[in-house]
Amino acid sequence: MTIKEFAHAIGVSPATVSRALHGRGRISETTREMVLRRMEELAYTPNHNAQRLVGARTSIVALEFRGTPPLLTDFYFTQLTQGVQEALQARDCGLLLAAPGGAVWRWVSSRAVDGVVLVGGEGADYDAARRIAGRAPCVIIGHHPVNAAPNLGSVFVDLRGGARQVARVLTDRGHRRIAFLGGQSADAVLTEFRSALRQAGASLSPELAVRAGRTIEDGFQAMDVLLAGPVPPTAVFARRDALALGALAAARRRGLRVPEDLSIVGHDDVPQVRLTEPPLSSVRVDCSAVGAAAVEILFQLLPGPERPPCPAALHTELVDRGSISIPPPPRHPV
Amino acid sequence: MTIKEFAHAIGVSPATVSRALHGRGRISETTREMVLRRMEELAYTPNHNAQRLVGARTSIVALEFRGTPPLLTDFYFTQLTQGVQEALQARDCGLLLAAPGGAVWRWVSSRAVDGVVLVGGEGADYDAARRIAGRAPCVIIGHHPVNAAPNLGSVFVDLRGGARQVARVLTDRGHRRIAFLGGQSADAVLTEFRSALRQAGASLSPELAVRAGRTIEDGFQAMDVLLAGPVPPTAVFARRDALALGALAAARRRGLRVPEDLSIVGHDDVPQVRLTEPPLSSVRVDCSAVGAAAVEILFQLLPGPERPPCPAALHTELVDRGSISIPPPPRHPV
DNA sequence: GTGAAAGCGCTAACAA
């Protein structure tokens, strides 16, 4: 049923129906109610495409994940998506899940969506974001605030807090030989962890900062090598929980007790870390909140490109579940 | 840029541009190539809404999850979504992730999408599916084939194979006292498991068929009660991996070895079951394939409501990782 | 093989 047919059926003009529908324009409360009521009865729904064609308000937002495809990080994907989903739903907006690899551009340029949330992987994604922002409001989620640009907002997870906390807890309990697993050398977690250790009078030995991959197997390998070294670490901080799980397995394989012989801390706090024995301590990132924040910013951007976007920061914190202990007495004189 | 402006800019009529774009209608190869080339140059993209308004081909499909929100089952969500996503991408279609609770109806009735994949929870969802099918092609994913209806297809996971396999493996290894955790009494897994046990000369004692919940904690509680009984089971089949994980914990708590003292088999094969010691055997369901199959069916439905839809079945199979053993020698005379 | 024109369903000026 079209608006014309419907309007005719209830004895008003299309314009009146439209006005009743949006509350805009002058219309009497009586007519408005009548139209709305009969809309229910006749099950009339306005055509979404026609509405968008004439430039109606924003109704669909696209979400795209850049960067490496999810791994154990499925949790990340689920949580973030759910956060975005719920926030959009509260605003009566739909979520278009764009395929990885730049599909979002198609939806933006064809005006199928009127906003974009981009989950950034690496640096190059910022260029993509700026390009998109030229066409529609865009919010990029990353680990760093983005230079303000018209139509471009950003939400970033400030990874430093959690890293600092881990450094503090480990050093406080007396650890001095501490390892770090995973992450690029420019990674914020590593950087912050290293400097926090230094501040605490400890330090991160170069041979204990391992650039591992992202799987459990990677974590196992890396930890196994470390434990085979002359002076193995008494604690390890893994940039991803998967690596931490691998480290746990490696320790077990060598007959080490966790946390008595080796303290382990992960990062991201995926559900899996609660299943091990002992449950692993991990740095929590509230992905759902990140998604919600992104939508929040996006809607601040909507009024127009004039408004200067303000990057929103979310912080991380250590959740200690008991895989951290004091270091064991040295087996070799150091 | 509109088609009019673009057409004018390259010296042809809008109609020609449209023809070049779709390959339909009479158009010379030369013009076609020229238009396409200049489209790239001038970065013209047709307006998606206008295209849909005039009733163009299908370009967006909605996906909605009914039923209980994901738990440990996040994996289910991720995999299924990914399967749907990839299949749609291959057909150059977009994915609208509808909010749980019926949001999909809005997108269908407003013609924002031209197809729907519904992931059913309980029975009532079939009515919703039929209602949707009245407006747009719809495929429902469930555990049972759906009565053919115009415009309505179905993909179902045939749960029987896996259940039968579990029954066979357990009885073959000599188990006679076997427990079942979770699931409604009408659940296909339970039904099939019971009848397969019977065929093998074993049986499922009523007191060992426990209607547990869906969390790890639920599994722990239920298993704990069973193990406290006078003649505890030597093997347990859990309807969900979460329950199996709980059962494992309960066994551990009582000092039982797995699988020597208690064999455990889960269902769904979520990644978590590989992390335990020993890794749990589980019945695998290929959710990604289910999603892809749904899209496949959906596109068979598109030509029109005439075509009779044929329910697609996917089967389950046991993945044995080593949490199944022969039963321990009886501690009490039976 | 190509162009002109009608119309998809809606909103927003402008009239009444």
Added chain:
DNA sequence: TTGTTAGCGCTTTCAC
């Protein structure tokens, strides 16, 4: 307060 009308950008007959 309500109705009339002119497009929004596209596809698709129908002429040429």
